[in-house]
Amino acid sequence: MSVAHKQATAQETNMATARHDYRFRPEPLWENGRFVPPTIVPIETAVSDWDWIDWLRYMRESSRNPLHGVTHMALTEFDEIATGMGAIFFTPTRPETVREAFVEKSGSLRHSKIRNAILKPALREGLLTAEGERWRQDRRALAPLFTPRHVNGYADGIRNSAGPHIARLLETDTIDFGAAMVDLTYQVLSDVMFSGELDGGRTANLREIDRFLSSMGRPDPLDFTRLPEWIPRPTRIGRMGIVKRMRRQVRELAESRLTRIADGAAVPDDLLSLILSIKGDDDRPFTMEQIEDQMITFIAAGHETTSRALTFLFYLLSQDDAARTRLETECDALDITRPAIEWAAALPFTYACFEEAMRLYPPAPFLSRELKQPETLGEHDLPTGSVVFGSLWALHRHRALWDQPDAFVPERFLPDVRDRIGRFQYLPFGLGPHICIGARFAQLEAIVLTALIARQFRLTLIGDHPWPIARVTIRPEKPLMMQIERRSQG
Numbered sequence: 001m002s003v004a005h006k007q008a009t010a011q012e013t014n015m016a017t018a019r020h021d022y023r024f025r026p027e028p029l030w031e032n033g034r035f036v037p038p039t040i041v042p043i044e045t046a047v048s049d050w051d052w053i054d055w056l057r058y059m060r061e062s063s064r065n066p067l068h069g070v071t072h073m074a075l076t077e078f079d080e081i082a083t084g085m086g087a088i089f090f091t092p093t094r095p096e097t098v099r100e101a102f103v104e105k106s107g108s109l110r111h112s113k114i115r116n117a118i119l120k121p122a123l124r125e126g127l128l129t130a131e132g133e134r135w136r137q138d139r140r141a142l143a144p145l146f147t148p149r150h151v152n153g154y155a156d157g158i159r160n161s162a163g164p165h166i167a168r169l170l171e172t173d174t175i176d177f178g179a180a181m182v183d184l185t186y187q188v189l190s191d192v193m194f195s196g197e198l199d200g201g202r203t204a205n206l207r208e209i210d211r212f213l214s215s216m217g218r219p220d221p222l223d224f225t226r227l228p229e230w231i232p233r234p235t236r237i238g239r240m241g242i243v244k245r246m247r248r249q250v251r252e253l254a255e256s257r258l259t260r261i262a263d264g265a266a267v268p269d270d271l272l273s274l275i276l277s278i279k280g281d282d283d284r285p286f287t288m289e290q291i292e293d294q295m296i297t298f299i300a301a302g303h304e305t306t307s308r309a310l311t312f313l314f315y316l317l318s319q320d321d322a323a324r325t326r327l328e329t330e331c332d333a334l335d336i337t338r339p340a341i342e343w344a345a346a347l348p349f350t351y352a353c354f355e356e357a358m359r360l361y362p363p364a365p366f367l368s369r370e371l372k373q374p375e376t377l378g379e380h381d382l383p384t385g386s387v388v389f390g391s392l393w394a395l396h397r398h399r400a401l402w403d404q405p406d407a408f409v410p411e412r413f414l415p416d417v418r419d420r421i422g423r424f425q426y427l428p429f430g431l432g433p434h435i436c437i438g439a440r441f442a443q444l445e446a447i448v449l450t451a452l453i454a455r456q457f458r459l460t461l462i463g464d465h466p467w468p469i470a471r472v473t474i475r476p477e478k479p480l481m482m483q484i485e486r487r488s489q490g
């Protein structure tokens, strides 16, 4: 019996007697020789059949875990439209409609209120949250920092930074692997972007960032209403202290760098120095506010995403011996004296595993927008204010787009068959004008870190299977406990 069928049966039983059981958690299983990790069981009834109790429960559960907001209909049919609580919600899942909405007609979209409510208090006018002319100018100014030439230049920096951090983090018997990956990607980013000067490598800072991101990423129930953004959200009160402290640290570092530059002293050749040297459209350098916003944004957008992808990748490998052996064999054969930029080409299966992990657990799962003018998307005429919800979770697991949609099948991403996957059905880095500016950096970093870890260590799950929960990123709900076995000297 397929997972979808099994889950459907469980649901039907529930539906006969009660409302949707948001607490139901299926067991992991093997299906047609493939590992299927436990995953969210979506609500089956059509939104049009819901009464206000269904809506209240849906809002409460979606606030606790936004993955519960993805309905069975979104996973099985194309372009779900729902009306409720005075708003229209449109979830494009036909790849052509996804392209139409986020590329061709992206000019009709703005970031949604809920996205702004979650991200803006901390990121202010950083690239992830800015819009209109401000965003256009900043994107143009920052784009050169992420060209292939620049990112390739970071490759050996990533590799040199990662080695000692991996040794420090994984030289132990058991570990919360998710936390270790957050630590690792933060340290690598901090080294490459700020030459490790941001916090002098203090993990206290890291813990704060982690706490801040996990609290920031949870929508407040009031975010689902039409109440204006300036009305304080109860669950967000008290979180801003962390943001203020981080901003102060970032400003102090930027100011001390600027002083050193003005004094003619040598400064590290890193991303911060580049940000401090770029000029906007008006030929002026970024203001201190802009620098703070962009640096906080790069920290927030740049380390958690990659760490989640690695966390789920190593979890999936820990369950699939054949895939793990193949990946280890490939990584063992790698000549690590070669420049890191050449590694990806030598590791096609490893890269396929990374892509498949991001299909099953897209680190940034939702592209949340609303219409700023009436627009036709797919077959629907939508009024101003309609929510356009790009659900990478639904797209990546859509029953009509993927074979064995919930199973771990890395081979589908191998180079000889990769082009069978439609351009607009797999979008871990988003699409359109707001496509991830750091994608190339993340791909490079992920392959380097995966190869270095897999050559030296083997991880075995010793605790519960991870239950995916969406905050800003998809993360395991509880610590992902792994046993570590040393394989080689690296």
Ligand code: HEM
Pocket: 127, 128, 129, 139, 297, 298, 301, 302, 303, 305, 306, 309, 362, 363, 364, 366, 367, 368, 427, 428, 429, 430, 431, 433, 434, 435, 436, 437, 438, 439, 441, 442, 443
């Ligand atoms: C596996 C790692 C990553 C994933 C899956 C990822 C995913 C995404 C996605 C889906 C978006 C689009 C959001 C939207 O349209 O609402 C995005 C935007 C963005 N990402 Fe990433 N990201 C990753 C790594 C990074 C890194 C390493 C950086 C920087 C160093 C970064 C910086 C940004 C920024 C600044 C934006 C906003 C772009 C704009 O609106 O112009 N990301 N990312």
